[in-house]
Amino acid sequence: MGRPRSVVIDYGMGNIHSVSKALEAVGHEVATADTPEQWEAFDPTHLVLPGVGAFGEGISRLEKAGWAPILRKWIADDRPFLGICLGMQLLFGESHEFGTHRGLEIFPGAVVPFDPTKGKVPQIGWNEVRRCATHPLWDGLPEAPDLYFVHSYRVQTSNGAIVLGETDYQGTYPSFVGRSRVAAMQFHPEKSQRAGLRFLKNFGAL
Amino acid sequence: MLKKRIIPCLDMKGGRVVKGVCFESLRDAGDPVESAALYDRMGADELCFLDIGASVENRGTLFEIVEKTASRVFLPLTVGGGIRSVDEIRRALNSGADKVSLNSAALLNPGLLTEGALRFGSQCIVLAVDVKREGSSWRVYSHGGTRPTPRDAIEWIVEGVRAGAGEILLTSMDRDGTGEGYDLDLIRTVSRSVDVPLIASGGAGSKEDFLSVFEAGADAALAASLFHFGTVDLRDLRRTLFERGAPVRPPFDLLKEPFP
Incomplete structure (x- = not known):
């Protein structure tokens, strides 16, 4: 198998530089794309949706730039996809961050806020x-590694699988989801x- | 469990680390990218770049350094010092910073916290506050601690959080550079007053100081010269804190391990 050719989607929601550099550091060939045309030209094998910031802004930017149908098809075809932070939340059904917004509805569930009366918000740190x-992404990792979080909203889902x-x-929540x-x-x-x-x-x- | 964070801070002027990081394997003590990479491998939880020169002409240099660092150090980066506008916040984040700290600019225009939070999320807007004790309260200083303001620390921090700050970087000017320990009274008071994470700064002189400041309610502890001069070794600090039951990441030493 050759090097993974990964496109990092740039939809104006935060820092894509770090994601790109980290992917390169572990052997990905990386291009960033802010339009679907750029994406097609690169012919990627892997797709990465990063992002930080507000859900409503994120989904409307994805829709406006024409990414939403591409993402839905890519995921329906079970091609390698990775969502990070907001890029994870957008895969769910809906969010109540600054009003109610529909997500990409790949996974059932909702995006809900942490409660500032129960602990500090945002959650920042390891x-x-x-x-x-089990999932191939867990290969070579310990049972409970420390990872870096910074977010005020989390997902909840009815699909434990x-x-x-x-x-x-503030209770237990899904921080890593996927199938295939x-x-x-x-x-x-x-x-x-x-x-x-x-x-x-x-x-x-x- | 969410862990308490240890944050080495690199104070910079004209693109060079002020004072310099003393470590035998570091060839250029003033190189911020090399210093950041070293702290990453020694076990920092996060890094802070503070441009204390903060001159407008150096802003481009600062962002270049952040970009170079973010290309090889896969650790959260906070950048501050003279950032005055939403456009500068955007440039810092695009260079690879995860958080931007605002100090004098926020005092001058608290709306900057709100604008930044609305555009990029409050999780990346850090309000940096320099304070000096006056009787039973603390006064806020601006411009790198050179100018007293009429503001009371607690009032200003509460207002800043309401305006959009997602984290507080709180420096005790009384303790800064003394090595006498963090101002625990200050940390306790502020930690009780707001519900966003709090980074304590100013006064770290020993490993015990980190234990006490975490117990006092700080979510993270920042230090500069303590680490630069090798008074406390990051690896040793983490091991001690972990062994004494503080909620920190377990000890590791990436200097001894292959990448990645």
Whole structure:
């Protein structure tokens, strides 16, 4: 198998530089694309949807730039996909961040806020992700590695089968989800030193 | 469990680390990218770049350094010092910073916190506050601690969080550079007043100081010269804190391990 050719989608939601550099560090050939045309020209084998910031802004930018149908088809075809942080949340049904917004509805569930009366919000820092299902992305990683989080909202889902890892902060929530070659993580692998890079390396092998 | 963070801070002027990082394997003590890479491998949880020169002409240099660092150090980066506008926040984030710290500019225009939070999310807007004790309260200083303001620390921090700050970087000017320990009274008071994470800064002189400041309610502890001069070795600090039951990441030493 050759090097993974990964496109990092640039839809104006935060720092894509770090994600690109981290993917390169573990052997991906990387291009960033802010239009679907650029994506087609690169002919990727892997697709990465990063992002930080507000859900509503994120989904409307994806729709406006024409990414939403491409993502839905790519995922329906079970091609290698990785969502990071907001890029994970957008895969779910809906969010109530600044009004109600529909997501890409790949996975059932909703995006809900942490409660500032129960602990500090946002959650910023290193927290454990406990493995709760086997998946090739877990290869070579410990049962509960520490990974870097920074977020004020989290997902909840009725489908336990997609939960690959979970984290405790104001209760237990899914911090790593996926099925087959489609995966998404609430933490930032590109900011999580060795463990984070290992996830990105494993993603390249999907 | 969410871990407490240890954050080495690199104070910079004209693109060079002020004072310099002393470590035998580091060839250029003033090179911020090399210093950041070293701290990454020694076990930092996060890194902070503070441009204390903060001159407008150096802003481009700062962003270049952030970009170079983010290309090889896969650790969260906070950048601050003289950032004054939403456009500069955007440039810092695009260079690879995860968080931007605002100090004097936020005092002058608290709306900058709101604009930044609305555009990029409050998780990346850090309000940096320099304070000096006056009786039973603390006064806020601006411009790198050179100018007193009429503001009370607690009032300003509460207002800043309401305006959009997602984290507080709180420096005790009384303790800064003394090595006498963090101002625990200050940390306790602020930690009780806001519900966003709090980074304590100023005064770290020993490993025990980190234990006490975490117990006092800080979510993260920042230090500069302590690490630069080798007074405390990051690897040793993490091991001690971990063994003494502080909620920190377990000890590791990437200097001894292959990449990645």
